[in-house]
Amino acid sequence: MFSLQTKKASMKKTLIGTLLAIILGLVQSSPSCLPGDRALGRCISATEEKASCIDNALGYCDDLAYSKTIFPNLLDHRTRGEIEFSSEYILLSVIDNLLQGECNPDLRIVGCSVLAPRCEKNKVVKPCRKVCESLKKSCQPAFDAIDMAWPYFLDCDRFFVGEEEGCHDPLEKLRVNIDVVSEEVAPQMPNTFIHFNHHSYTQMISVLKKTAARCSHISKTYSIGRSFEGKELLVIEFSTNPGQHELLKPEFRYIGNMHGNEVLGRELLIYLAQYLCSEYLLGNARIQAIINTTRIHLLPSMNPDGYDLAAEEGAGYNGWTSGRLNAQNIDLNRNFPDLTSEFHKIIKMRSARLDHMPIPESYWDSKIAPETKAVMKWMRAIPFVISGSLHGGDLVVSYPYDFSKHPLEEKMFSPTPDEKVFQLLAKTYVASHPLMSSKATERCGGNFVSKGGIINGAEWYSFSGGMSDFSYLHTNCFELTLELGCDKFPTEDELYSAWQDNKESLLSLIEMVHRGIKGIVKDEYGNPIKKARISVKGIRHDITTAENGDYWRLLIPGVHIVSAEAFGYSKVTKKITLPAKMTKPGRVDFVLKRVDINNRKFDRLVPEDIYDRFDPLDRFDPHSHNNNGEQGEGGELTAEREKPWWWSYFSMLGQNRPVWLLKNN
Numbered sequence: 109m110f111s112l113q114t115k116k117a118s119m120k121k122t123l124i125g126t127l128l129a130i131i132l133g134l135v136q137s138s139p140s141c142l143p144g145d146r147a148l149g150r151c152i153s154a155t156e157e158k159a160s161c162i163d164n165a166l167g168y169c170d171d172l173a174y175s176k177t178i179f180p181n182l183l184d185h186r187t188r189g190e191i192e193f194s195s196e197y198i199l200l201s202v203i204d205n206l207l208q209g210e211c212n213p214d215l216r217i218v219g220c221s222v223l224a225p226r227c228e229k230n231k232v233v234k235p236c237r238k239v240c241e242s243l244k245k246s247c248q249p250a251f252d253a254i255d256m257a258w259p260y261f262l263d264c265d266r267f268f269v270g271e272e273e274g275c276h277d278p279l280e281k282l283r284v285n286i287d288v289v290s291e292e293v294a295p296q297m298p299n300t301f302i303h304f305n306h307h308s309y310t311q312m313i314s315v316l317k318k319t320a321a322r323c324s325h326i327s328k329t330y331s332i333g334r335s336f337e338g339k340e341l342l343v344i345e346f347s348t349n350p351g352q353h354e355l356l357k358p359e360f361r362y363i364g365n366m367h368g369n370e371v372l373g374r375e376l377l378i379y380l381a382q383y384l385c386s387e388y389l390l391g392n393a394r395i396q397a398i399i400n401t402t403r404i405h406l407l408p409s410m411n412p413d414g415y416d417l418a419a420e421e422g423a424g425y426n427g428w429t430s431g432r433l434n435a436q437n438i439d440l441n442r443n444f445p446d447l448t449s450e451f452h453k454i455i456k457m458r459s460a461r462l463d464h465m466p467i468p469e470s471y472w473d474s475k476i477a478p479e480t481k482a483v484m485k486w487m488r489a490i491p492f493v494i495s496g497s498l499h500g501g502d503l504v505v506s507y508p509y510d511f512s513k514h515p516l517e518e519k520m521f522s523p524t525p526d527e528k529v530f531q532l533l534a535k536t537y538v539a540s541h542p543l544m545s546s547k548a549t550e551r552c553g554g555n556f557v558s559k560g561g562i563i564n565g566a567e568w569y570s571f572s573g574g575m576s577d578f579s580y581l582h583t584n585c586f587e588l589t590l591e592l593g594c595d596k597f598p599t600e601d602e603l604y605s606a607w608q609d610n611k612e613s614l615l616s617l618i619e620m621v622h623r624g625i626k627g628i629v630k631d632e633y634g635n636p637i638k639k640a641r642i643s644v645k646g647i648r649h650d651i652t653t654a655e656n657g658d659y660w661r662l663l664i665p666g667v668h669i670v671s672a673e674a675f676g677y678s679k680v681t682k683k684i685t686l687p688a689k690m691t692k693p694g695r696v697d698f699v700l701k702r703v704d705i706n707n708r709k710f711d712r713l714v715p716e717d718i719y720d721r722f723d724p725l726d727r728f729d730p731h732s733h734n735n736n737g738e739q740g741e742g743g744e745l746t747a748e749r750e751k752p753w754w755w756s757y758f759s760m761l762g763q764n765r766p767v768w769l770l771k772n773n
């Protein structure tokens with residue numbers, strides 16, 4: 109793994125050098141014929157009269173099964189120089205990097221068979237259509253994964269011919285090995301095989317899409333936006349009705365790789381997705397019960413740009429910080445609005461609302477990563493109940509608040525009003541994790557044995573702008589920080605045991621969404637009331653109902669006094685008892701009666717929806733590609749922003765950039 113990564117990194121350097129050399133060459137000795145000249149009858153060269161076989165001298169096509177080629181090639185390029193300056197050739201030189209190993213070397217070689225076609229007896233021998241078709245079939249998903257159109261010069265009908273026309277197989281040199289491999293491995297390979305290795309961006313996207321396709325009745329992928337460099341932030345979800353919120357069905361999310369160099373969580377979520385799919389298909393009753401009753405969302409990588417940087421250094425070797433930040437050098441877990449200091453400030457005011465707190469306007473003046481905005485938008489769009497944010501570098505589960513109640517105290521126990529629920533959730537993860545729950549004191553630095561493997565974030569070390577505090581104070585969702593181990597970038601041989609250690613914990617935390625109570629709030633006529641408030645006596649943190657009046661309130665076992673209220677309705681209170689051994693949530697519905705607003709004082713109820721105020725997040729398009737974060741809205745950069753991240757690879761080509769690689773263009 110290490111040597112492979114190093115080689116990749118050095119290859120990239122060579123590649124950039126080569127590109128530069130090509131561009132410099134272009135400046136110094138640009139070909140005398142410009143595209144279009146020929147059509148106008150200008151610039152007829154000697155080669156046109158008597159074409160004959162010549163030696164193929166293209167650097168990126170030096171390993172073909174034949175040595176002779178001819179000009180013009182199948183794209184009507186007339187000289188070696190013309191080919192080398194073409195965007196088609198540049199694409200072949202970078203495609204391995206872009207697809208990160210998928211479809212290589214076949215794709216390059218088949219492309220070469222068009223750019224440097226085989227020549228025999230001074231005539232072109234075209235490549236076989238069958239080869240092109242099977243290549244397209246296996247490589248199309250990799251192109252889809254990076255949002256790239258299939259290159260026009262690999263059009264199987266245009267540039268390839270059938271056997272009856274005397275084609276040749278450009279991949280014949282590779283065939284011998286491939287046949288042996290596919291015969292031995294293919295039949296025994298079980299459908300459900302999970303590869304416990306690291307996944308590049310392209311490989312991750314491809315695994316997630318293939319998994320969703322295999323389990324299409326219970327799974328779906330969707331993007332919540334793009335990273336700074338334009339990579340999709342892809343989520344895979346599992347639910348019996350994927351793509352939709354269902355009445356009373358709780359929603360759960362896992363977020364991995366927020367710090368780009370903390371990669372174990374990313375891999376675990378890729379494995380978890382495959383595991384959920386296979387086990388559901390195999391009839392595993394527990395997995396079926398989970399998916400039948402829960403909607404689960406997995407975002408394996410919140411920081412794919414940072415990951416790429418960390419992966420260049422490679423496993424086992426990674427520096428403590430390289431790749432932690434996003435491409436703008438922003439630490440995503442310090443980039444969320446700080447609602448915690450506001451909470452600590454107003455907690456003494458009896459009537460202050462301490463939940464669903466609005467984002468302070470000053471926040472929008474700071475530098476905000478597109479990854480942060482995309483996640484905030486996602487948090488608001490779905491009524492999540494529990495979340496786990498997967499990190500690395502230590503072995504502990506921490507829970508809010510992360511920001512100390514005293515700004516100058518860097519290690520100070522700073523609990524939320526839901527301290528007991530958070531403890532219960534954190535202990536659930538630890539209980540099933542053999543290393544987290546072990547009594548061994550030798551860990552990564554921190555020693556959490558005396559606290560049972562869990563810790564309040566601010567008591568560990570205080571920081572502001574974290575995702576978990578924001579999640580709790582702005583939405584209904586309770587988020588834990590899962591520190592999965594000392595090694596931020598474990599070597600490949602450690603991944604399988606890490607999966608074994610975390611699998612049960614990951615599943616049991618999901619099952620916790622069924623603790624506490626849930627129900628529907630309606631008016632007297634049976635109409636659901638959205639954004640009604642569910643309050644519990646003794647816990648100063650209300651939960652609000654979702655679009656169809658449904659809510660979930662996590663609670664520990666015991667007796668609770670629960671109320672529902674909404675603006676313009678009377679308040680209804682119920683006393684409930686939750687048994688110590690809960691397997692499913694208690695169902696508590698409320699019917700609220702309309703009251704005359706003028707006769708009552710609604711101290712804590714704010715009529716207008718807090719999110720309905722002016723809020724820049726509403727206008728933020730998480731899918732636009734922000735190539736230049738410092739620029740304002742609009743302007744001439746707008747068109748450029750829509751381009752995928754790999755577009756920058758071709759920036760040197762200026763006007764001749766391969767627009768045919770852009771989809772819908």
Ligand SMILES: *[C@@H]1O[C@H](CO)[C@@H](O)[C@H](O)[C@H]1NC(C)=O
Pocket residue numbers: 393394396397400
């Ligand atoms: C889950 O739902 C499917 C489809 O309705 C059903 O066939 C299966 O028996 C259910 N399994 C469990 C454990 O609830």
Ligand SMILES: [Zn+2]
Pocket residue numbers: 367370499500
């Ligand atoms: Zn981290």
